[in-house]
Amino acid sequence: MAYSEKVIDHYNNPRNVGQMDKSSTEVGTGLVGAPECGDVMRLQIKVNPETQVIEEAKFKTFGCGSAIASSSLATEWVKGKTVEEALTIKNTDIVKELALPPVKIHCSVLAEDAIRAAIGDWKKKNGVAETAAHASAVAAN
Amino acid sequence: MSTAVTDSIALPAGVHLPIYMDNHATSPMDPRVLEAMLPFFTAKFGNAASRNHSFGWEAEQAVEAAREQIAKLIGATAKEIIFTSGATESNNLAIKGIAEMYRERGNHIITQVTEHKAVLDTCKRLEKYGYRVTYLPVKADGLIDIEDLKRAMDDKTILVTIMAANNEIGVIQPLAEIGKLCHQRNIIFHTDGVQAIGKIPIDVQAMNIDVLSLTAHKLYGPKGAGALYVRRRNPRVQIAAQMDGGGHERGMRSGTLNVPGIVGLGKACEIAGQEMAAETERLTRLRDKLKTKLENVLDYVHVNGSMEHRLPGNLNMSFVYVEGESLLMGINDIAVSSGSACTSATLEPSYVLKALGLGDDVAHSSIRFGLGRFNSEAEVDYVADKVIDVVQKLRELSPLYEMVKEGIDITKIEWQAH
Numbered sequence: 391m392a393y394s395e396k397v398i399d400h401y402n403n404p405r406n407v408g409q410m411d412k413s414s415t416e417v418g419t420g421l422v423g424a425p426e427c428g429d430v431m432r433l434q435i436k437v438n439p440e441t442q443v444i445e446e447a448k449f450k451t452f453g454c455g456s457a458i459a460s461s462s463l464a465t466e467w468v469k470g471k472t473v474e475e476a477l478t479i480k481n482t483d484i485v486k487e488l489a490l491p492p493v494k495i496h497c498s499v500l501a502e503d504a505i506r507a508a509i510g511d512w513k514k515k516n517g518v519a520e521t522a523a524h525a526s527a528v529a530a531n
Numbered sequence: 532m533s534t535a536v537t538d539s540i541a542l543p544a545g546v547h548l549p550i551y552m553d554n555h556a557t558s559p560m561d562p563r564v565l566e567a568m569l570p571f572f573t574a575k576f577g578n579a580a581s582r583n584h585s586f587g588w589e590a591e592q593a594v595e596a597a598r599e600q601i602a603k604l605i606g607a608t609a610k611e612i613i614f615t616s617g618a619t620e621s622n623n624l625a626i627k628g629i630a631e632m633y634r635e636r637g638n639h640i641i642t643q644v645t646e647h648k649a650v651l652d653t654c655k656r657l658e659k660y661g662y663r664v665t666y667l668p669v670k671a672d673g674l675i676d677i678e679d680l681k682r683a684m685d686d687k688t689i690l691v692t693i694m695a696a697n698n699e700i701g702v703i704q705p706l707a708e709i710g711k712l713c714h715q716r717n718i719i720f721h722t723d724g725v726q727a728i729g730k731i732p733i734d735v736q737a738m739n740i741d742v743l744s745l746t747a748h749k750l751y752g753p754k755g756a757g758a759l760y761v762r763r764r765n766p767r768v769q770i771a772a773q774m775d776g777g778g779h780e781r782g783m784r785s786g787t788l789n790v791p792g793i794v795g796l797g798k799a800c801e802i803a804g805q806e807m808a809a810e811t812e813r814l815t816r817l818r819d820k821l822k823t824k825l826e827n828v829l830d831y832v833h834v835n836g837s838m839e840h841r842l843p844g845n846l847n848m849s850f851v852y853v854e855g856e857s858l859l860m861g862i863n864d865i866a867v868s869s870g871s872a873c874t875s876a877t878l879e880p881s882y883v884l885k886a887l888g889l890g891d892d893v894a895h896s897s898i899r900f901g902l903g904r905f906n907s908e909a910e911v912d913y914v915a916d917k918v919i920d921v922v923q924k925l926r927e928l929s930p931l932y933e934m935v936k937e938g939i940d941i942t943k944i945e946w947q948a949h
Contacts, residue, residue, distance in 0.1 A: 393860070401860060407928055424946030425892035425931060428854050428871060428880070432930040450930035454856040454871075458928060 393455055394489035400459035405466050408448040410434045418512025420504040429453030429497065431461045433504035435468060435476075437512050442472045449504075456494040460484050460501035473509050473518075540916045543909040548864040550910050554749075554844060554903030555698050555726060556868065560795070561751035561904065567798040568753065571791040579788045580779060590790045597797025604800040605724075605743065606734035607760050613780045614793055617757035618725045619649040621744035622692075624784060625721045625759055626653045628770030629690050629742070630662055633719070637687035643667040643675050643704075644886045646694050650723055654692070663687070671888050672837035673702035680712060690719045695727035695743075699870065699883040699899055700836030701845025703731060710739025719768055725749055729803030730842050731811070735760060741768045747792065751904055752799030756792030759784075806904075814843040814902050817911045821900060822846055824915035829922055831935070835870075835884055835897060844902035847884075849893045850918075852932035853925045858898060861921030865914055870897035 393401070409432070410417045416436050423430040429452060436446035447465035451458045463484055468476040484490070484498035513519070542548070551559065571593060579594045581587025598609040615621045630640065642654050644666050654664045665683040667675050675693065684691075691713050696703045706722060713720035721742040727733055728743075729750035735743060746757040761783065762768045776785025803810075826832055831851040847870075850858060855871030870881030871894070880894035900914070926932040934941050 398860075401857070404928060409933070421930070421944075422947065425895075425941065426890065426946070428891070428895040430930055430946070450928055450933060452852060452929045452931045453854050455860040457854075458857060 396463075396488050397455055397459040397490070400462040400488070401455045404449075404458060404462045406448050406462065406469075407450060409450065410436055410446065410448050415439075415515050416512075418508040418510070418515065420507025420509075420511060422503045422507050423453070423457075423500050425452065429457040429500060431457065431500055431504040433461060433464060433501075433508045435473075435508045435512060437473060437516075439516070442474070444468045444471055444473065444476055453497065453500075454494070456488065456490055456497040457500065459488050460490070460497045461504060463487060464501040464505055468505055473512065476505055477509060479505055540913065540920055543913055545907065546909045546913050549866055550864065550906075550914060551866045552900050552902060552906060552910070552914060553866045553868055554901035554906075555701070555899065556901065557748045557754065558751045558903050559905055560748075560753060561799065561802060563802060564752050564795045564798045568791045568795040571794050575790075577790070579790055580777065590788075593790060593794050594788055597793045597800075600797035600801045600804075601745075601758055602760075604729065604733075604804045605740075605745075605760060606736050608763070610781075611760050611763050613759045613761055613783050614788055614796075615757040615759055615784055616755055616789070617748075618647075618723065618744045618746035621746070621757050621759040622647070622649040622723055623653050624770065624773050625742045625744060625761075626650065626690065626692055627657065627773055628783070629719055629721065629768070630657050630660075631771035632769045633689040637689040639663045639665070639685060639687040639689065641665045641667065641680065641683050641688060641691045641693075643669060643693055645669050645673065645697055645699075645702075645883045646692070647698055647723055647725070650692055650694070667693075669886050672840070673697060673700050673835075673883075673887055674837060674840060675704060675709075677705060677708050677712070680709065684712070684716055684718065688716070688718050690721060692721040692723070694723040694725075695733060696724075696731070696842050696845075697836070697883060698726050699868075699881060700847045700887075701726070701842035702836040703727065703840045703842065705840075706733070706738045706740065713741075714739045717766075719766075726842060729800065729807065730844070732807070735762070741766070742770070747796035747799050750799045750803050753792050753795040756789055756796040758796060810904060811843045814906075817906065817908060818844060818846050818900070818902050820908070821902075821911050821915050822848070824912075825918060828919045831932075833893075835887060835889065835893075846900040846902070848898055848900070849884075849889070849896040850898065850922045851893060851896050852929045852935065853922050854895050855897055857925055858896075858918075858921060861925065862914075862917050865917060867901070868899040870899070871895045 431451045434448045435444045449461045451461045481498035481502040577586030577590035579590040598612045602609045724743045728745040741762040743760040748754040835847040855869030870884045884894040
């Protein structure tokens with residue numbers, strides 16, 4: 391498998407590795423994938439309650455290089471965006487940025503799922519109504 | 532703290548990158564083998580089937596010498612060796628050829644689930660043609676249960692095909708026991724000897740093996756040269772040819788012989804016979820050193836398959852909570868293989884590892900180290916250090932490892948399969 395330079399860069403220097411306090415109301419946690427499938431991503435966001443801007447993002451991923459790169463990139467992209475802006479990130483954007491081959495597209499889908507799951511968790515904690523976009527993504531799972 | 536995955540590990544003197552440690556896939560050719568082959572590409576180019584001139588005689592003589600060398604390694608006679616293009620052809624010829632020849636005696640074949648695809652898919656094809664195939668399970672250590680084999684045999688069983696040693700986990704099946712059972716019941720015993728030949732002692736007489744497949748490139752010979760041992764006495768085994776043509780190789784395999792390849796195969800067998808004892812000792816020591824180094828530093832590692840009944844150069848280990856392909860990416864200056872789905876074309880994890888009863892998650896985490904004649908101790912030291920370094924870094928990235936360390940039972944989590 392030949393990897394793109396961007397995948398290799400994220401693999402070698404993963405951004406925003408770590409974890410935040412799951413119990414904090416400002417933190418939303420998304421845990422997606424399954425060990426049997428060979429990839430599990432945990433993506434966390436910390437949201438400013440006033441501005442709804444994602445100020446911090448952390449991830450940990452069990453998976454192939456493309457899965458690690460997809461989640462690493464996702465943390466970079468959500469940072470500084472509002473929750474609603476972050477929901478517009480599409481897996482196809484990740485595929486394009488990382489030049490993922492067709493067999494690795496599921497890694498990007500999982501990263502998009504992780505963003506949505508983290509935002510969903512934050513919204514649930516904070517009593518924010520689910521957006522239509524999120525509801526449809528869940529249905530697609 | 533840096534989280535970079537591929538920090539450099541000091542390279543010991545005399546070690547050159549990349550390191551090849553995937554000798555179950557193929558092996559580098561021994562220079563002595565190449566030397567033996569070279570004249571047969573140019574000056575000695577004759578067709579071994581040319582009966583009327585010295586060019587042909589010279590080639591034929593070389594082929595017959597190779598037949599002797601191969602026969603000697605497995606306790607056979609030269610006339611019992613049939614040359615093929617490799618083990619896939621040998622396995623196809625053996626299984627299909629026996630099925631066709633003994634159709635009137637019965638239609639039942641017994642094999643086992645961790646065979647190579649060249650055996651499994653051949654058996655599957657025969658099922659389409661009305662043959663009945665029993666696929667024996669293996670125990671957690673990768674060995675078949677002889678009692679299962681006994682129970683599977685019936686009066687329609689014509690063939691038992693069980694590999695000598697497995698290509699992924701290196702586990703050696705109880706050949707002598709299987710052979711004895713087959714001969715008591717008048718059933719032909721074929722074994723795919725690809726990984727075992729030249730690595731462990733195989734004696735077709737003592738083990739009652741009737742038909743055996745082998746190939747040169749797994750034992751430091753050239754690619755494209757294989758052979759099939761076919762027993763001529765007690766009992767005489769007959770095989771229906773699967774290719775029509777000039778009737779070469781006692782009518783069992785038509786086609787002009789690959790003389791340089793055959794010379795190489797013969798030489799490779801000769802060297803293997805001479806050096807097997809010393810090589811076994813050396814590779815066992817190196818393999819055990821690698822295993823010990825990895826186990827001493829890393830937690831949650833385990834060996835897949837029996838350590839006791841195993842090829843000297845094989846180590847198949849799972850580094851749980853690290854995905855195999857990401858591990859390969861981190862050790863990209865070392866050539867090894869993984870049972871991870873991500874490294875296979877089908878996106879399915881290794882069926883061999885699953886047959887041992889391992890969960891998909893453990894199969895995804897497996898690495899096969901295949902040590903061979905040309906690996907040095909310094910290479911083993913480097914590989915161990917590098918694997919430890921990368922596994923530790925990937926575990927810092929692994930949410931599963933973190934959860935397990937925090938005491939969370941991850942089997943209780945409702946994962947969403949995707």
